Amino acid sequence: xxxxxxxxxxVRTSERGAATRGALLDAAREIFVTRGFAxxxxxxxxxxxxxxxxxxxxxFSGKADLYLTLFDDFQTRQTTRTRQAVQAARTTGETDxxxxxxxxxxxxxxxxxxxxELAALFLRGDGPPGFEVMMxxxxxxxxxxxxxxxxxxxxxxxxxxxxxxxxxxxxxxxSDNLPHTRTLAEEALTIIxxxxxx
Numbered sequence: 001x002x003x004x005x006x007x008x009x010x011v012r013t014s015e016r017g018a019a020t021r022g023a024l025l026d027a028a029r030e031i032f033v034t035r036g037f038a039x040x041x042x043x044x045x046x047x048x049x050x051x052x053x054x055x056x057x058x059x060f061s062g063k064a065d066l067y068l069t070l071f072d073d074f075q076t077r078q079t080t081r082t083r084q085a086v087q088a089a090r091t092t093g094e095t096d097x098x099x100x101x102x103x104x105x106x107x108x109x110x111x112x113x114x115x116x117e118l119a120a121l122f123l124r125g126d127g128p129p130g131f132e133v134m135m136x137x138x139x140x141x142x143x144x145x146x147x148x149x150x151x152x153x154x155x156x157x158x159x160x161x162x163x164x165x166x167x168x169x170x171x172x173x174x175s176d177n178l179p180h181t182r183t184l185a186e187e188a189l190t191i192i193x194x195x196x197x198x
Contacts, residue, residue, distance in 0.1 A: 021059045023049040025073070028066040033117045034097075036126040037067055064128035074118055075138065082109040086149070097150045098161075098196035102189055104149075105165050112172045119173035138167050139166060157195060164192050 027048035042063055044058050060066050085107035086100050090180055094100060106128040125132070143162040151190045168188045175181040 018098060020051055024051055024056055024059060028072055031038060032067060033121055039175060046062055069129055071122055078108055078111045081111045098193055100149050101146060104191050109172055112126050112169055116173055121171050123173050161192050
């Protein structure tokens with residue numbers, strides 16, 4: 001077999017593997033959102049993805065790994081959204097730390113609105129063992145990233161605004177009244193932004 005043929009076979013195999021992995025994640029998302037993590041089964045996921053159990057275990061170590069990958073992917077998208085929003089605000093000349101925080105917070109909330117089912121999945125408390133610890137750790141990391149926007153003496157303010165925003169995120173993800181929740185989120189951002197002047 002020539003090296004061009006081998007390369008072509010490798011590319012097709014890699015593309016097939018990526019497609020299978022994506023199908024498994026899409027299926028896991030649907031199953032976890034509709035049934036919850038505890039009630040979901042590996043066989044449900046592979047059936048929905050039109051894949052084999054072997055292919056699932058080729059790409060993931062099991063059901064918990066699927067869930068955690070969905071969570072990591074969601075957090076990566078959210079981080080990208082917030083960084084882009086903060087950068088866009090800086091590009092317009094914004095330097096006020098609270099306004100930069102609010103720009104990032106609004107982008108994060110927009111991501112929660114855009115992916116409400118997935119955001120709710122991670123906030124319902126029905127995840128793999130140890131997931132609550134991971135969520136608390138992510139909240140601490142989030143507070144540290146937020147602290148980079150403020151001066152070094154703003155530790156208490158950063159904790160308060162991060163905690164307040166976490167409560168708003170939970171309301172956005174878990175509320176059944178979307179119009180009310182959008183209004184509530186904007187009002188909360190207004191209140192959070194005023195904390196800088198207390």
